[in-house]
Amino acid sequence: MTETKKNKDDLDNFCEECNSEDPSVSQNFIMYGYKICVSCKVSKTIFPV
Numbered sequence: 043m044t045e046t047k048k049n050k051d052d053l054d055n056f057c058e059e060c061n062s063e064d065p066s067v068s069q070n071f072i073m074y075g076y077k078i079c080v081s082c083k084v085s086k087t088i089f090p091v
C-alpha cells in the first residue's frame with residue numbers, strides 16, 4: 043500500500059520567511075500564528091512591518 047500517514051494537523055518546521063527548518067517554527071506557529079523561525083521572529087520584532 044502506498045497510503046501516506048500524513049496528518050493534516052501535523053506541523054512542519056519550515057519557516058515561511060527564510061524556508062529553513064527549525065524546531066522553533068512550530069512553537070512560534072502555536073504561540074503567534076506565524077510559521078517563522080526564532081531568528082525571523084526577532085527581526086520582525088525589531089523591525090515591525
Ligand SMILES: [Zn+2]
Nearest residue numbers: 057060079082
Ligand atoms: Zn526564518
